Amino acid sequence: MTASAKDVPAELDDEAVLLVGHGSRREKSNEQVRTLAARMEERLGVPVDAGFLELAAPSIxxxxxGLAPTVSTVSVVQLSLFAASHVKNDVPVAVRQARTAHPELTIHNGSHLGVHPAIIDLLDDRAAxxxxxxxxDRATDDVAVVLCARGSSDPDANSDAHKLARLLYEGxxxxxxxxxxxxxxxxRLNETLHSVxxxxxxxxxxxxYMLGDxxxxxxxxDRTAEFDDDYPYVDTGAGDPLGIDSRLLDVLAxxxxxxxxxxxxxxxxxxxYKVELDGYEEDTGGARAMLRALTHNETHADRENVADDPHAHDAPEKHVTVCTNQTCATDGSPAVLERLRQEARDSDACDVRITRSSCLGRCGDGPMVTVSPDGIWYGxxxxxxxxxxxxxxxxxDRxxxxLVDQTL
Structure with a gap:
């Protein structure tokens, strides 16, 4: 039942939620995000809008x-299964840029769905x-389960898939x-099925382990059906994705x-991005992750002349960030930030976005200024x-x- 205005606690009167999905060229997938947003609004009793990282509108x-004129607080909730690059890079960058664009607005950034007891329960029902x-009947028959996730270049995200599988097995x-x-x-799925x-x-x-169809x-x-044909002595079937389920709403709440x-x-x-893991040493460093995220967004600008291309981003030629964390701020970075903005406004030649950033990991060498996608750090x-x-x-471009401290 939809909460009425009188049912909403006073402290929520001025609050809204933004549910962030990835975005898809398949409108059915985008509609699932919008439906979940509507169901969340019914559950929470506060306005809930849907936004997308790419491929669909509106952007974050x-x-x-759109929410800024009507509320003072927005909580971003991420409809991502695991914490990979979109969760760690792209959404935080978008939130940081929104805070700069709307200084009067308080924006909280939430986490991904992750490992949650309600999801284990939902997976159990999908298996049943x-x-x-x-x-x-699992009580009398020998039943094996294969949990198949998308796969990521982030070991942290992949390890959570293994954790989910183990929790589903326990008990x-x-x-x-x-x-x-x-x-x-x-x-890969084929390899695992043949091993099982x-x-x-x-x-x-x-x-x-996906949100929708x-x-x-x-x-x-398709792979499951092929395996079933190849192994007639094993009954094999694929379950439904998570879908729009009340337990998913429990996690989002x-x-x-x-x-x-x-x-x-x-x-x-x-x-x-925080610790050195074998095979991923070059990824270590939150600032590198942030610059890669900015570069990712800007590369889509190359597609902006393609008619009706939903993947195009209206991005500047360059993005400049200035560290305003405590050490750099003490050394004068806020004044550097404002002077950069002033000089850029006065220039007729540069196409640039200038924003503040959190710590870039070069404390004592600042104020730090980075230029992306060039990968130049000035110290x-x-x-x-x-x-x-x-x-x-x-x-x-000279x-x-x-002033160069390092290059990426």
């Missing part, structure tokens, strides 16, 4: 701009539905619950509460250096070599 920036369709009479991926990383078949279970249940879910079903109370906990101890910048950065680098 446009969605927040496949068992029923196959005419098998249930499955003979095994294996983790696989449909792309990017290993083990060697144990000759009575049945294999494949659970596509998109391209990847269909690919999981928890993530909203964490965001609005600023109690979000991210897995920083195993984040490849020890003071207000007298700003005119050279603008007139030389931003206007004419790096100010004596």
């Amino acid at each position: 920036a446009d969605a927040i701009a 539905a496949v068992e029923s369709a196959l005419g098998i 249930r009479p499955f003979s095994r619950v294996e983790t696989s991926f449909i792309g990017v990383t290993e083990p 078949a060697k144990h000759r279970p009575d049945a294999v249940v494949v659970l596509p 998109g391209v990847l879910t269909e690919r999981v079903r 928890d993530r909203w509460q964490e965001a609005r109370t600023e109690s979000v906990e991210m897995s920083c101890d195993t984040c490849k 020890g910048v003071d207000t007298d250096d700003v005119e050279r950065i603008v007139s030389s680098h931003l206007d004419r 790096i100010v070599s004596d």
